[in-house]
Amino acid sequence: MKRAEVVELFSRLRELDPHPTTELEYRTPFELLVAVVLSAQATDVGVNKATRKLFPVARTPQAILVLGEEGLKRYISTIGLYNAKAKNVIALCRILVEQYGGEVPRTREALEALPGVGRKTANVVLNTAFGEPTIAVDTHIFRVANRTGLAPGKDVRAVEDKLENVVPAEFKKDAHHWLILHGRYVCKARKPACPVCPIRDLCRYKHKTPPSAL
Known part of the structure; x- marks a missing residue:
């Protein structure tokens, strides 16, 4: 993706969820x-x-x-x-x-x-817990980064390193959560919800799910 597309991608995800966080429950x-x-x-x-x-x-x-x-x-x-x-x-x-x-x-x-x-x-x-701008690459982020063309890589470390380079500083702290949630609920493994995806036009995925399949 071009830098302008990356900025647009995260701008849209931020607009939909301004304060993302983990779905794990914790207090400390x-x-x-x-x-x-x-x-x-x-x-x-x-x-x-x-x-x-x-x-x-x-x-x-x-x-x-x-x-x-x-x-x-x-x-x-x-x-x-x-x-x-x-x-x-x-x-x-x-x-x-x-x-x-x-x-x-x-x-x-x-x-x-x-x-x-x-x-x-x-x-x-x-x-x-500590507000550091780190990006933890799990299966959801690995899938989204490769499918969309945001940060393709053969393994999780390669994807993490690419995300560190391509995600603009203003989005880096929350990028981890936006990408996980997007992969969990929209860009799902077996049947991605491409017709309702907010970043569909930016995505490089060649096998987008047609509306009739949802």
């Missing part, structure tokens, strides 16, 4: 961190159902350590890969208590050193 950076770790290969809806029960009981690293791994599993057993996730959450809580006074660190390096936390999770926390 720690709750967001736990929710994002739990959300790997799981839906936000499923994670929210679990954390609505977990967080009122244990919303700090110290409280989750008191629950213990088996106690934590009882709250998150409806989430995929819950055994591995419980182990990671307990391990990261121990590190937060021992090394950071129970607080979530604010650097990428420290976040990525936590069990169960990769680059994508670190980017989500930096962006959503």
